[in-house]
Amino acid sequence: MSTHFHFIVASYAVFALAIVIEVTTLILNRRKALNAIDVDNE
Amino acid sequence: MTITDPRTKSMNGTGNSVAPKRTLFSWAAPANFYVLAGKLIPWFAYAAVILTAIGMYMGFVVAPTDFQQGEVYRIIYIHVPAAWLAMVTYLAMAFWCAVFLIWKTRVSAIMAQALAPTGALFAFVALWTGALWGRPTWGAYWVWDARLTSTLILLFLYLGFIALRSSIDDERKADKAAALLAIVGSINVPIIYFSVKWWNSLHQGASVSPTMAPKMAQTMLTAMMIMTFAVWCYTIAASLYRARTLLLEREGGKSWLKKIGV
16 A cells, blocks of 8 residues: 555644644734733833 | 642731632632643643654654555544544533633633634644545545534634634623533534444544553554643643733733732
């Protein structure tokens, strides 16, 4: 049977991309929230 | 369950210091939750990274090639954990929504809100990897099968929860409306789980069950379980991180944030 390598790569690539996007969004949103508090305090 | 916190010692009438009892409900206070979540996040994040590395090594190096499916079965190491997580996360979300509706604790509503995007992400990953596994094994990316369709509905429930919450400006009303949707939608989770038993399904039955011996090689099962714990740890870390951000957004300017040094 063929290894179907491209199906495995496409699965893991999208999984990794989804995690990277979520972690980046989490970090950016937290920075935004902290900046908003700093502006309020000033 | 009671937990004593030495930082919150107070004086009783005799002048001796007394540590007040801390109940589980104490963690519903935003300040306590914020501090606790901040301490837990690094542990779960590091555990997720280490477990993923071990799980990937076991899944791709140690586990053998499947005699029927060849190498493509290795999608199982993300497909199954993602599908389990999507279901369990939804139940956790519905649980926090129920807690919010009963006790009106706003941290519960925030936890439900924090779980939704990660749950949606794993529902999408389960569908995507399932499609890429289905093509070489079934000959089709998608069929309107009970398991697949109910998992697609789960993704729509997550997206509906997120959309409904963000469409209402009043935070309290948004929490209530989204909580009702989450609780009603939780009926879909047992439907997903039992769909392969209740209906004729192209999707295979459960490979792992509390009542049956596993139907796969021990190394395959070990790798899959390690990856499941990895995505569990990731989900907890990501949800707690998002919950802290949501607390900052909602409670910005309140005195407890200044007290804990934010």
